[in-house]
Amino acid sequence: xxxxxxxxxxxxxxxxxxxxxxxxxxxxxxxxxxxxxxxxxxxxxxxxxxxxxxxxxxxxxxxxxxxxxxxxxxxxxxxxxxxxxxxxxxxxxxxxxxxxxxxxxxxxxxxxxxxxxxxxxxxxxxxxxxxxxxxxxxxxxxxxxxxxxxxxxxxxxxxxxxxxxxxxxxxxxxxxxxxxxxxxxxxxxxxxxxxxxxxxxxxxxxxxxxxxxxxxxxxxxxxxxxxxxxxxxxxxxxxxxxxxxxxxxxxxxxxxxxxxxxxxxxxxxxxxxxxxxxxxxxxxxxxxxxxxxxxxxxxxxxxxxxxxxxxxxxxxxxxxxxxxxxxxxxxxxxxxxxxxxxxxx
Ligand SMILES: *Cc1c(COP(=O)(O)O)cnc(C)c1O
Numbered sequence: 001x002x003x004x005x006x007x008x009x010x011x012x013x014x015x016x017x018x019x020x021x022x023x024x025x026x027x028x029x030x031x032x033x034x035x036x037x038x039x040x041x042x043x044x045x046x047x048x049x050x051x052x053x054x055x056x057x058x059x060x061x062x063x064x065x066x067x068x069x070x071x072x073x074x075x076x077x078x079x080x081x082x083x084x085x086x087x088x089x090x091x092x093x094x095x096x097x098x099x100x101x102x103x104x105x106x107x108x109x110x111x112x113x114x115x116x117x118x119x120x121x122x123x124x125x126x127x128x129x130x131x132x133x134x135x136x137x138x139x140x141x142x143x144x145x146x147x148x149x150x151x152x153x154x155x156x157x158x159x160x161x162x163x164x165x166x167x168x169x170x171x172x173x174x175x176x177x178x179x180x181x182x183x184x185x186x187x188x189x190x191x192x193x194x195x196x197x198x199x200x201x202x203x204x205x206x207x208x209x210x211x212x213x214x215x216x217x218x219x220x221x222x223x224x225x226x227x228x229x230x231x232x233x234x235x236x237x238x239x240x241x242x243x244x245x246x247x248x249x250x251x252x253x254x255x256x257x258x259x260x261x262x263x264x265x266x267x268x269x270x271x272x273x274x275x276x277x278x279x280x281x282x283x284x285x286x287x288x289x290x291x292x293x294x295x296x297x298x299x300x301x302x303x304x305x306x307x308x309x310x311x312x313x314x315x316x317x318x319x320x321x322x323x324x325x326x327x328x329x330x331x332x333x334x335x336x337x338x339x340x341x342x343x344x345x
Contacts, residue, residue: 182195
């Protein structure tokens with residue numbers, strides 16, 4: 001099987017951890033594993049004095065936690081909606097009755113940052129919610145520009161970096177981001193099931209609302225002091241996470257990102273050679289979104305017959321190929337050949 005979805009192909013060494021007996025989690029050993037994982041995550045995301053709340057939940061769980069614990073405390077949110085993940089922030093705000101304004105960004109386009117600042121000044125929000133990479137279109141937003149707008153107007157910045165973490169450069173402290181959300185099945189390249197809220201040093205002085213039992217920040221932070229989660233963690237996933245983080249730190253963030261970028265650029269060259277349009281104005285390294293010319297209605301299922309998984313894009317003839325996980329140039333050559341063959345049938 002070849003996976004160009006999330007988490008992508010995983011090396012055997014990490015997969016095998018999932019086949020081991022599952023240790024009891026209320027032990028000093030497991031606490032050490034959690035504490036070390038927190039430190040390693042903070043180092044990779046460049047927020048050494050922050051904290052990480054670990055949830056046994058997919059990424060949306062951590063997004064929801066950000067809304068219930070923090071956004072509901074504030075008067076108004078401002079949301080960038082450049083695709084389905086941006087609208088997820090909107091839906092969460094609506095669900096919890098948080099007042100919000102939305103800045104819509106056309107499919108696969110970058111933000112007009114001057115217009116954004118004008119709109120923000122008009123809206124006067126206290127919290128800004130956005131994605132770094134809008135995974136539905138492949139568009140990467142400019143966090144430096146967003147962060148400057150937020151700081152000029154004293155707005156808290158909460159960023160969903162779920163699909164950009166370890167794919168695109170990200171320095172949480174340098175950008176002055178207050179809260180980052182990420183999860184296990186994207187750049188960390190392990191199974192889905194864990195998500196993380198990274199709180200900056202400044203956020204740790206903030207009061208949090210206690211509006212959701214399982215996701216409560218205060219209860220989770222209290223347990224974190226002893227390296228524990230309040231409820232049963234996905235123990236095997238934590239073990240895989242720890243192993244992954246050790247490998248990632250050994251390799252270094254820059255080298256990891258270079259690898260993902262190289263594959264992304266290589267596949268985009270293949271797209272160009274085959275005449276497949278890549279619509280993203282500023283594409284993330286994480287995925288390549290592209291349009292095929294023919295047989296888009298059967299491409300997904302035809303590739304499945306060959307045990308090749310790519311992601312349908314929600315728009316006719318539009319597909320997404322992830323560059324996360326174990327992937328070689330030969331794999332990408334083969335993928336392009338298979339797509340071309342189906343297209344020409
Ligand atoms: C994958 C992803 C999510 C989380 O989705 P889950 O299915 O809940 O893990 C959220 N935001 C972005 C930008 C993503 O790519």
